[in-house]
Amino acid sequence: MxxxxxxxxxxxxxxxxxxxxxxxxxxxxxxxxxxxxxxxxxxxxxxxxxxxxxxxxxxxxxxxxxxxxLGVVEPVKVQQSEDGTKKYLFPVSSHKFIETAFIPDARRNTLCVSSQVGCKMGCLFCATGRQGFQDQLSAGQIINQLRSIPERELITNIVFMGMGEPFDNAEEVMKAQEILTAAYGFELSARKVTVSTIGIVPAMEVFLRESKCNLAVSMHSPFDEERRKLMPIQHVYPIKDVIDTINCADLGKYRRVSIEYIVFGELNDTQKHVKELARLLNKTRCRINLIHFHPVPNVPLPPTNEDRLIEFQRALNEKGIVTTIRASRGLDIDAACGLLSTKALIQRENGDF
Amino acid sequence: MNSVESKPNVKFKSVSILSNTEISPNVFLLSFKRDFAFKAGQVLGIAVSSNDDARLYSIASGENDENISLLYNIKPGGKLTPNLAILRPDDTLWITVPFGSYAGSDEPAYWIAAGTGIAPFYSMFRSGLGSDKVLIHGSRTLDAFYFSDELLNDFGPRYVRCCSQQEGEGTYHGRVTQYLESLNNLPEDQKYYLCGSAEMVVECREILLSKGIPFSNVVAEIYF
Missing domain, CATH: 1.10.150.530 (DNA polymerase; domain 1)
Incomplete structure (x- = not known):
């Protein structure tokens, strides 16, 4: 060599x-x-x-x-859930891995891709966040998650909801979404590609201006103080500014914005939350996706209470906000929302502490 | 807090650099004259050109100090810091308005930092919020306890330096996480402010939670 x-x-x-x-x-x-x-x-x-x-x-x-x-890398492991969900493990470099979830259902086949190895955002409830941050993915490493799985031809929807915060790797994510939707690329409709963020405002502005793909925003609480305890990003980009950014964007006729909301039992599912969500989203064309909280070991947050979840959905719908409950998929292989992690495979590098 | 990348839709203004000094290998303290108010713990977006992306840095000076200071380390291959490090006095730096709500208070609390994550706590200390605080700072090497003379003088035994790779007089030999693990009877009704890399924040938070600190009393700021 x-x-x-x-x-x-x-x-x-x-x-x-x-x-x-x-x-x-x-x-x-x-x-x-x-x-x-x-x-x-x-x-x-x-x-x-x-x-x-x-x-x-x-x-x-x-x-x-x-x-x-060429940059094509095969997955090194695949796990299959009882419900048909598959979780792929891709090597990124020596001792660094990412996970990708393939989620088939009757109407669509969704691929949930990662944008980083680990995540810097430190959200209290997220398994990925608990492994810290190891590396950025290149656009090629993002695209490879679609290109190198056997279900490639079956995929109808792509969601950037795997490991990492996409807008903390905005340049590569923007390239990846272009390749996914371009005529020279995978030619997916922009309406079938969703990028999910916790609300990094400057990168969101670029995305809303330069992409036609859908946007999902992880909110989890409409209250400043409560959200800060769950998501440190609230110190820098408060949810009010995130919503203002959406309200200022030209979304066209078909572009979809969804508000992702993990429901913690008797914590963020009260009438007070319904009222504040309705107030905060008053001018926003969006829908709310309620997500079950899948308990992560040693995370002191209560699991979703099913009855309250349904009541919460009903109350939000009554306020005129289209609200759905996301089905939890791949729970038995830790492929469900917030559970992706390659922490066990990391060889610790010298951090600053 | 360090660095998030993206084209900002923010208004920059230019300031003239007063000093840009390497205070430890690859770690710099940059200063310029203060002509605005801010709250200790807030961040500034900075760039070396008004066409560049803004990156966020915690202010590392007091609310009433004459100058604004920023503490940064050089990230090899980074888009900002290698260019920042070559700036000299009188060169131009582009800054945003200060923002963010990672604010301190007069209440007793623990300030736990790693590396350049000391910046917001130093700002809070310089702004008169240092009393009744325990300051725990983790670093790999003994030369990375920035502002330590001043902090030792003021905090005395309430200032704990944890050095993971070198032994030194008056310092705890080990990671900041090991030090936290060794503490018993941490007050559950006080706030624990964390600032550092994602790994540091999540590991410290996990230790604090395991010791019975309610998550509502853990206030985390991350580098990103």
Whole structure:
């Protein structure tokens, strides 16, 4: 192995947008149409090597291989739930892994992708948050979660609700959503792609302006003080500012905004919460998704109370806010909301403490 | 709090740097004249060009100090800090208005920090909120206890330095998490403020909860 190979790992082609690929073609002295050919092989097929790019000359394939890795990585483990949900484990680098959940149901097949290894946000109720933050994912590593599973052709919806806070990795997430929805890419309808955030306002503004995909916001409490205790981000980007940002955006006719709300029994499911949610969301075209809290060991938050959950939904619907209850899927393999974690696989690095 | 990346829709204003000093290997204290009010514990968005993304840093100076100071470490390959570190006095820095609600109070409390996470607590201390506080600071090396002379002088035994990789006089040899584990009878009715990396915050929070501290008394600020 040469010195250069040791020091500088090759970039991956997977995750490059068409304009990126055109720049790469230009840099390598290749005609611009090669970029579209590469995009076709990356995003429309499941080839595993440059040799399979049969409409590209061998000379060009060798040139590409000399400078770039393809970036396709197979999952190393899959677990299947009794309800059909599958959880895939992908290696990102040595000792760093991410999880991806495939959630089939009668009407759609959803893939829940990760955007980071771990998460920096430290939300009290989240298993991913408890493993801390290990790394950002590249757009290629995000896209690979769709490209490298056997159900690839069956996927109808993508949700960025796996490990990590997507808008803490906004640049790569923006590239990934472009590739998912572009004609040169996976050609999913933007209405079938949802990016979920806890509300990092500056990145949300960019997303609302530059993407057409759906937005989900994790709220979990409409009250400043209560939300701060659950989600440290509230100190910096209060939920009121997050909602104001949505209200100021041009959502067009079809773009969907959903408010994700984990229901903790007798904590955030009171009449007071119904009233404040109605007040806060008064001008917001959105719906609320109520989510069961799946207890995480040593997290001092009460599980969802089923009767209260249904009453809470009814009260919100009565206030005119379309409110649904999300079915919990993949509980037996820890694939459900808030349970993804690769903490056990992390080799501890020296932190600042 | 450090750094979140994204194009801000925020208004920058320019300030002239007074000093930008390496106070420990790869850790800098940058200062400029204060011409605005803020609350101790708040953050500023900063950039080296008005076209850049804003990154957030806790203010590391007192509410009444003449200058605003920011404590940062160089992140290799980062978009901001390598460029920030080469700025000299009289160079321009772009800043947002201060914001955020990670505020201290007069009540007795524990301030628990790691690395540059000391910044908001130093700001609170400089703003007159240091009495009745226990300050626990974790770092890897002995040269990373920023402001320690001043803090030792004021806090005395209420200032605990936990050094994980080196032994030193007057310091606890171990991680801040190990130190917390060793404490018994922590008051359940006091607030525990945490500031550091996500790992530090979640591990400290878990220890505090296991010792019976209600989650409503754990106030976390994270680097991101």
């Amino acid at each position: 040469s010195f250069a190979e040791t020091i500088i790992p090759k970039e991956h082609l997977l995750g490059k947008t068409l304009p990126d690929l055109k720049r790469i073609a230009g840099k390598l002295g290749l005609p611009a149409f090669v970029a579209a050919q590469i995009a076709y092989w990356l995003y429309k097929t499941n080839i595993q090597s440059y040799d399979e790019m049969t409409n590209i000359s061998k000379k060009v394939r060798l040139l590409l291989a000399e400078h770039y890795e």
